[in-house]
Amino acid sequence: MxxxxxxxxxxxxxxxxxxxxxxxxxxxxxxxxxxxxxxxxxxxxxxxxxxxxxxxxxxxxxxxxxxxxxxxxxxxxxxxxxxxxxxxxxxxxxxxxxxxxxxxxxxxxxxxxxxxxxxxxxxxxxxxxxxxxxxxxxxxxxxxxxRNNEEVSIRPSKILFSKEEQLQFILEGFPYIGPVKAKSLLKKFKSLKKIISASESDLQEILGKRTKDFEKLLE
Missing domain, CATH: 3.40.50.10130 (Rossmann fold)
Structure with a gap:
């Protein structure tokens, strides 16, 4: 055949x-x-x-x-x-x-x-x-x-950030300020208002050589 x-x-x-x-x-x-x-x-x-x-x-x-x-x-x-x-x-x-x-x-x-x-x-x-x-x-x-078969959601769950996390996020938006420096600034000054009005010597303890750059951004 x-x-x-x-x-x-x-x-x-x-x-x-x-x-x-x-x-x-x-x-x-x-x-x-x-x-x-x-x-x-x-x-x-x-x-x-x-x-x-x-x-x-x-x-x-x-x-x-x-x-x-x-x-x-x-x-x-x-x-x-x-x-x-x-x-x-x-x-x-x-x-x-x-x-x-x-x-x-x-x-x-x-x-x-x-x-x-x-x-x-x-x-x-x-x-x-x-x-x-x-x-x-x-x-x-x-x-x-x-991965096992799970229900997938394309809409992420909203995260409720604490006040400190929100302030840290704002600070990290400035050049030269990463998570570590942002946390240090908040720990020392407690609020954005106090950070902005802080003296150059106080800021220098955390920002070092970048203090003047940071102050120029606030002008």
Whole structure:
């Protein structure tokens, strides 16, 4: 009995594996979603107010090296990782060659080290380093496969910040003031009004050489 070698074979449908990955619309220009699809993962684009990727209530903020440099300079990174805490689980994924920042003249290498320490210790946000978009997609793929089937909410829970946390957040919006200095200022002066009206010598105990820069911003 002969088989017709020209007969059409039924194409096997690739089985979708793992949990659905919700992706922010702004990530459409990235190669990561396409790579996730090629790994037979179910993806869905939506508007996310927090994070770039959402896998079973785990918020993931993806930063390329150029994104990270810009967000450290304008301080936006701190508000972004603060917002991520609205989800029970979260992490920051930094994609690319980290040496690009260390070799950058605009950002001092200690600014990056300080950010990493603040993210992990002060904000309790873990950091994962990824080599490229393919590596990122493999991290997300592994996470999607490991998660149990849970109800996913694209609307993060609102966090009620204490008065001290709100004041700290405001202070961190000033250049040269990170979480550590913001906490020290509040511990010493108790309020923004007292910080603004403090003498140069009192501020210098905490801000050091940056005291005059801080005072100029208040003028």
């Amino acid at each position: 002969f088989h017709n070698i020209f007969s059409k074979k039924k194409e096997k449908k690739e089985k979708i594996i793992g949990e659905k990955i919700i992706i922010d619309n702004r990530e459409k220009n990235s190669l990561v979603p396409a790579k996730l699809s090629s790994l037979n993962l179910k993806i869905e684009f939506q508007h996310l107010s927090v994070g770039d990727y959402l896998i079973n209530n785990i918020a993931i903020e993806r930063k390329t090296i150029s994104d990270l440099k810009a967000s450290i300079i304008n301080k936006r990174i701190f508000s972004q990782i603060q917002e991520m805490k609205q989800y029970p689980s979260n992490f920051l994924l930094i994609e690319g060659d980290i040496n690009e920042i260390f070799n950058n003249e605009i950002i001092h290498e200690n600014a990056l080290r300080g950010f990493i320490i603040a993210s992990i210790l002060d904000y309790k946000i873990p950091i994962i380093f990824s080599r490229n978009e393919k590596d990122t997609s493999l991290y997300l793929s592994l996470l999607a496969k490991k």
